[in-house]
Amino acid sequence: MPRSPFRHRWTTVHGVPTHDLHTAGPGGLPVVLVHGLAVSHRYLMPTARALATRHPVVVPDLPGFGRSGKPRFAYDVSRHAEHLAGWLDVLGLPRVCLAGHSFGAEVVARLAVLRPDLAAGIVLAAPTADPAARSRRALIGRWALDLFVEQPWQAPVLARDVADAKPWRVLATVGHSVRNAIERDLRRLPVPPLVLGGALDPVAPLRWRAEVAAMTGGVAVTVPHAAHNVMTTSGRRSADAIAAYLRTVAPVRAAAAVSP
Template structure:
């Protein structure tokens, strides 16, 4: 049954019809949730619902995924970030909190570096790719291990998303992920991020998340009993952490005398 708080929309950005679900909120920075490399808006709906009512929430499908247009080639990190910047420009939003999960965290970090004028806050949830596992074989192997500790009810949603994207696009995006040195972006972020992850995550383990926080000047928060898909399986606790981070960020903007998202 559809969630009546969320509305479907398609706009064209950089020549690609781009689908999103969005929900109005009481104020503060809109939260843009960016999905990972094999999925779509669908698996992020638990955290989107948990955040709805506190902030405006938008969940776009990246080009090639979900209900968005399907380019002939898989986009790399930079092209996805450029596309999202153009999409935000089309929508005419104020500065946003960009919250990326997994490969989406790589895209969020690149977007923040390319267009800091669009950014109010940053959340990097389960950010790939840990340099200790930065190869196709290693990353796919870690995803396989993660399947053993994820909640099984996610399987039908994930299977549908992979079918929509096509396996070739998923594999090509794995290649783009492992060729992207996220460290270069982490050291240049315009605001300190929240680095969020699950205690059981074998893809982005606590050690790597601590390094991400140290490089970016951010804070690391770990959700107990959650694996890689922390925004899906621990939506309420993730939403609470994101909300706390936005409150802290809002206080920092207020101290600077600027509230660009008010």
């Protein structure tokens, strides 16, 4: 089996050990993949591996999730965005493509508004939370529907991630998600985003993704046969869409290597 190009790293930011997997790739604009609210870097690796042949890729675990440190309370959208900004500053990555999935798209949108200097490109994959389902009950109900259209082989990965985070943190983060009006950030994004999603996604449905693209001036790409976890089950197609989007972004030379 070929050796993985990805390496583990822990960086202490605001007192929290922050884990990431990273690879230097062939050069070009680094892509930072940000996970959703019940998961970790693990489920994003199909897209990360497919993208790493074309760009440097960094996949962090947000505080409280995966292998990162576990604060005593669940961070809200702003706290996660501020943490990622500090993390990118410590790593010396001043210009990146910020690519967030689900709740991670909320974090990426807030980060791009707080620190537009960091955002050379923005990818919003299956962004939450659709205003038509902006309550805990409605959002959890949509996730329940998504279970019927997802690939069952994902279950062990997702179960491990929820166990790492603890159910109380997941539920608290759901509350932070539904209280966050993402459209306020979407209207202030510094660059038009790629809005990516699966054709079968009931959590961030096509109608909502089209609204996001319209209000941001972005481009929407729909992956056939994929559901909410499009970056897990359709890693190659997701990576192709991100790489194509980045070819439309003004080229920027990475100011620092991704490797430590």
